[in-house]
Amino acid sequence: MTHAAIRQAAYAANMQLPELGLVLFTFGNASAVDRKAGVFAIKPSGVPYRELTPEMMIIVDYEGRVVEGNLRPSSDTKTHALLYKEWSNIGGIVHTHSTYGTAWAQAQLPIPIMGTTHADHLTVDVPCAPPMADARISGNYEHETGWQIIEHFRELGLDPSEVEMILVGNHAPFTWGKSVEKAVYHAAVLEEVARMAYLSRQINPDAPRLKESLVQKHWQRKHGKDAYYGQQ
Ligand SMILES: [Zn+2]
Numbered sequence: 131m132t133h134a135a136i137r138q139a140a141y142a143a144n145m146q147l148p149e150l151g152l153v154l155f156t157f158g159n160a161s162a163v164d165r166k167a168g169v170f171a172i173k174p175s176g177v178p179y180r181e182l183t184p185e186m187m188i189i190v191d192y193e194g195r196v197v198e199g200n201l202r203p204s205s206d207t208k209t210h211a212l213l214y215k216e217w218s219n220i221g222g223i224v225h226t227h228s229t230y231g232t233a234w235a236q237a238q239l240p241i242p243i244m245g246t247t248h249a250d251h252l253t254v255d256v257p258c259a260p261p262m263a264d265a266r267i268s269g270n271y272e273h274e275t276g277w278q279i280i281e282h283f284r285e286l287g288l289d290p291s292e293v294e295m296i297l298v299g300n301h302a303p304f305t306w307g308k309s310v311e312k313a314v315y316h317a318a319v320l321e322e323v324a325r326m327a328y329l330s331r332q333i334n335p336d337a338p339r340l341k342e343s344l345v346q347k348h349w350q351r352k353h354g355k356d357a358y359y360g361q362q
Contacts, residue, residue, distance in 0.1 A: 212276030222310025
């Protein structure tokens with residue numbers, strides 16, 4: 131089996147999505163990149179998770195061209211390809227339509243940073259790119275979805291190695307990480323903070339965002355130079 135490592139990583143990541151309750155049916159996809167080879171492995175389109183095998187993962191280059199595989203790759207492949215091409219530090223990407231994350235995307239709102247769970251993972255709201263313009267939708271849609279993400283990061287001055295998640299307005303979450311395992315983790319974190327923020331605003335519509343001292347405390351103890359969260 132060629133590209134065995136990324137096939138196995140992409141397979142395992144895809145299988146985790148339904149286990150974590152992040153996808154229904156065949157919604158969602160995960161991919162893992164091999165930077166030396168310049169290709170990534172992604173789920174085939176429309177195949178139920180229980181039928182997947184590592185051998186069925188499709189090997190694709192950064193232009194979205196299939197290098198190896200008999201099945202059609204995920205319909206979102208061109209979004210993954212562009213993100214790998216433009217953001218050379220990321221190792222894996224996940225896309226889901228997880229319920230709470232997607233609800234914020236449909237509401238066209240960033241997920242506000244309201245608690246320490248959120249601050250353990252990022253110091254800003256989970257960004258929400260605007261819904262795509264008609265010209266982008268009628269053009270090379272999945273490729274343009276990638277640009278929608280990248281341009282929104284540029285507008286906000288965000289670094290994709292620090293903020294590893296976004297909502298695309300009217301669509302759903304995309305997450306990434308140094309590895310596809312990290313991208314899956316971030317997809318689960320996004321869903322959880324989306325749910326917590328939603329519930330908090332239900333209990334108290336005027337609940338404020340987390341104050342900056344707590345944002346910094348929680349971020350620094352996990353990611354700062356004197357981090358002390360977890361084991362050495
Ligand atoms: Zn989607």
